[in-house]
Every structure is written in structure tokens, then in C-alpha cells.
Amino acid sequence: MMKKQILLLVFCAGWIWFPVVAGTEITPVADGQAITETNKIDLEGKFETGGFRSGGDAxxxxxxxxxxxxxxxxDVGxxxxxxxxxxxxxxxxxTVNTSEQLQAFVPLSGLxxxxxxxxxxxxxxxMYGDFEI
Structure with a gap:
């Protein structure tokens, strides 16, 4: 019985000292390559949202x-x-319903x-912003 407790203790200690780390790459993509870089689009403008969560970009x-x-x-409708x-x-x-979707994907391939x-x-x-492809 003591061996099982020690084994369990060692196993649990491994989680503490050797945690699993998830990668930050986004995969897969259409051409099978990992995406390791993103380019933020600076957006200007705003929405009149009111309420308690009125700070920050929508x-x-x-x-x-x-x-x-x-x-x-x-949620800006x-x-x-x-x-x-x-x-x-x-x-x-x-048209995207922000009440139901937290994100949307806009394809750039072929442009x-x-x-x-x-x-x-x-x-x-x-809100709007310019970018180059």
C-alpha cells in the first residue's frame, strides 16, 4: 500500500514540476503550414455601446x-x-451577428x-482600418 502512495505522490509531483505547455501556433491552414506571425490591423472609429462594458474597442x-x-x-448587434x-x-x-459570434474569418486568398x-x-x-497584402 505504501508503494502505491509513493508512486501517486511522485506522479502528482511531476505535474507540478513539469507542466504541459501548449504551443501558440495556429494550425492547420489551407496550405498546411503553421502560422507563427500575426499582423494587427489598426482600427479607427467606435460604436456607441453604452452600458457597463463601454470601455475598450468593440x-x-x-x-x-x-x-x-x-x-x-x-455585442454591437x-x-x-x-x-x-x-x-x-x-x-x-x-453581415455578422455579434450577439452570436465572437469572431469571424475574412478570406484574403485570391485577392x-x-x-x-x-x-x-x-x-x-x-470601425475601419487599412492593410496591405
């Missing part, structure tokens, strides 16, 4: 590989998410190199 966005990951930190190229043409548009603007908008305001 939306943040970053480029991860060939997608933009948009994170919704506040339905948002129209658009991508426009430097000529002002809309190349992508989708030619250039400067683009991503915009998140509704009746409460808008």
Missing part, C-alpha cells in the same frame, strides 16, 4: 496567414463587414496585392 482584427481574424469584444480595394470597389461583404480597407459598420457606428 472589434479588433489581425491578419493570420491568408485570413483576417476579427474578434468581437462587445449585426455588423456589416466589408473589404474594399484601393479603387474603392467592394471585394467582400458579409491581388495592394492596399485594402476593412470596415465594420452598423447604426451604432463604425
Amino acid at each position: 472589434v479588433t482584427a489581425e491578419i493570420q496567414g491568408n485570413v483576417i481574424v476579427a474578434m468581437f469584444h462587445k 449585426n455588423l456589416l463587414v466589408t473589404l474594399t480595394n484601393d479603387a474603392g470597389d467592394t471585394v467582400y461583404a458579409v 491581388p496585392s495592394g492596399i485594402y480597407t476593412i470596415t465594420f459598420s452598423n447604426n451604432s457606428g463604425s
Whole structure:
């Protein structure tokens, strides 16, 4: 009986001294390569959200590989998410319900190199930012 208690004690001590560490890479992606770098898109503008959680940005966005990951930190209702190229043409548009989704993925594959603007908008305001691919 004593051997089982010692073995259990040693096993539990291993968890304390050798914890499992999860990697920070995001995998998989369409081409099978790991994403190790992200590029934050600086967004300007704001939404009139009111309430107790009125501080901080309602939306943040970053480029991860060939997608933009948009994170919704506040419920601002339905948002129209658009991508426009430097000529002002809309190349992508989708409506996202931030009451139900905490993030959205905007595909960039197939778009030619250039400067683009991503915009998140509704009746409460808008946030937008430029990025290059």
C-alpha cells in the first residue's frame, strides 16, 4: 500500500514540476503550414455601446496567414463587414451577428496585392482600418 502512495505522490509531483505547455501556433491552414506571425490591423472609429462594458474597442482584427481574424469584444448587434480595394470597389461583404459570434474569418486568398480597407459598420457606428497584402 505504501508503494502505491509513493508512486501517486511522485506522479502528482511531476505535474507540478513539469507542466504541459501548449504551443501558440495556429494550425492547420489551407496550405498546411503553421502560422507563427500575426499582423494587427489598426482600427479607427467606435460604436456607441453604452452600458457597463463601454470601455475598450468593440472589434479588433489581425491578419493570420491568408485570413483576417476579427474578434468581437462587445455585442454591437449585426455588423456589416466589408473589404474594399484601393479603387474603392467592394471585394467582400458579409453581415455578422455579434450577439452570436465572437469572431469571424475574412478570406484574403485570391485577392491581388495592394492596399485594402476593412470596415465594420452598423447604426451604432463604425470601425475601419487599412492593410496591405
